[in-house]
Amino acid sequence: MSENGKTFEESHFHLYDFPTVSIPRLSHLNPDTDRLISEMKPVVLTDTELVASAQKWNLDYLEKNIGPGSYTVYLSNNKKFKYFDESKIREHNLNFTPPTERIEMKFWDFAERLRNWKDGEKRMYLQQPLNDTVGKNMVDDFLSFNWNWIARQKKENNWGPLTSNLLLISTPGNITPVHYDEQENFFAQIHGYKRFILFSPDCYDKLYPHPVWHPHDRQSQVDFDVPQYDKFPKFHDISGQEAVLGPGDVLYLPMYWWHHVETVQHGDYAVSLNFWYKSGPSGKITYPLQGFQKMAVMRNIEKMLVETLKDVNEVGPLLQALVEGRYT
Numbered sequence: 001m002s003e004n005g006k007t008f009e010e011s012h013f014h015l016y017d018f019p020t021v022s023i024p025r026l027s028h029l030n031p032d033t034d035r036l037i038s039e040m041k042p043v044v045l046t047d048t049e050l051v052a053s054a055q056k057w058n059l060d061y062l063e064k065n066i067g068p069g070s071y072t073v074y075l076s077n078n079k080k081f082k083y084f085d086e087s088k089i090r091e092h093n094l095n096f097t098p099p100t101e102r103i104e105m106k107f108w109d110f111a112e113r114l115r116n117w118k119d120g121e122k123r124m125y126l127q128q129p130l131n132d133t134v135g136k137n138m139v140d141d142f143l144s145f146n147w148n149w150i151a152r153q154k155k156e157n158n159w160g161p162l163t164s165n166l167l168l169i170s171t172p173g174n175i176t177p178v179h180y181d182e183q184e185n186f187f188a189q190i191h192g193y194k195r196f197i198l199f200s201p202d203c204y205d206k207l208y209p210h211p212v213w214h215p216h217d218r219q220s221q222v223d224f225d226v227p228q229y230d231k232f233p234k235f236h237d238i239s240g241q242e243a244v245l246g247p248g249d250v251l252y253l254p255m256y257w258w259h260h261v262e263t264v265q266h267g268d269y270a271v272s273l274n275f276w277y278k279s280g281p282s283g284k285i286t287y288p289l290q291g292f293q294k295m296a297v298m299r300n301i302e303k304m305l306v307e308t309l310k311d312v313n314e315v316g317p318l319l320q321a322l323v324e325g326r327y328t
């Protein structure tokens with residue numbers, strides 16, 4: 001597979017047994033690009049220059065210019081960095097073992113560990129919203145982003161405000177397991193290569209997300225490396241879309257679209273910056289509802305049931321009584 005001028009072979013990617021097609025790679029000047037974004041369909045934009053001023057954000061530059069702030073770094077004993085919401089562990093007094101360790105460190109410490117990192121050692125994932133502790137050079141870089149283009153996208157698609165720019169720095173081979181987010185996302189690749197596998201919101205029934213009250217809310221229960229087809233039979237029918245992002249590529253990742261993301265193996269560390277936007281007002285509702293709207297409805301039903309029943313263990317039995325033999 002050749003993407004962004006670089007060729008990859010199978011050993012660079014984790015191999016899964018579901019089919020995928022390529023996500024379109026288009027110029028931001030192509031009229032199809034704005035159409036796909038307006039239809040909430042994924043597209044890789046190859047020439048937005050969105051974060052051209054950040055092309056120099058390699059480890060040395062960041063270490064010199066990122067400033068004295070502390071950075072959240074996750075450590076994993078395997079390749080996976082499955083997100084978990086710590087507040088839900090406390091809220092529901094759950095007996096939950098986090099799959100990764102979260103530590104706060106200074107950037108120079110992270111940079112040193114990353115330079116000396118060797119395959120086989122604990123993998124690391126720096127995940128930190130950019131904030132005003134960064135040095136002046138990085139503020140200048142940030143101000144030089146292609147804000148005209150992205151502001152036009154926000155306006156034309158009636159999105160809400162930009163909520164954060166998450167800086168992501170990963171060791172080769174890291175995996176962010178398949179999940180969805182409730183925000184629109186322009187994902188900018190700065191250094192290194194990342195493979196995205198996307199599934200539409202209509203794949204909800206094939207990806208079996210954890211309950212909304214669970215720390216792994218929004219994450220699939222299906223482990224792509226060991227899919228338990230007995231427990232998750234519909235996963236067998238899934239198919240996705242994929243793309244490899246290289247420096248300068250920007251992926252439009254629509255809200256509620258499932259995504260599995262891996263940093264290409266046996267390669268360089270990866271630096272990415274995402275742009276998360278709140279969705280705008282839903283506007284005129286048309287029926288039947290679209291997949292992502294049904295996901296929002298199901299989330300609200302689960303939230304309401306937890307609120308009403310007060311015990312998360314009562315939600316499943318009540319839903320089963322409601323559905324079994326009556327809707328199935």
Ligand SMILES: CCC[C@@H](CC(=O)O)C(=O)C(=O)O
Nearest residue numbers: 127168176181185261272274
């Ligand atoms: C914590 C966010 C991770 C990112 C995927 C990746 O780069 O590994 C993602 O899922 C997103 O931008 O939505």
Ligand SMILES: [Zn+2]
Nearest residue numbers: 179180181259
């Ligand atoms: Zn995500």
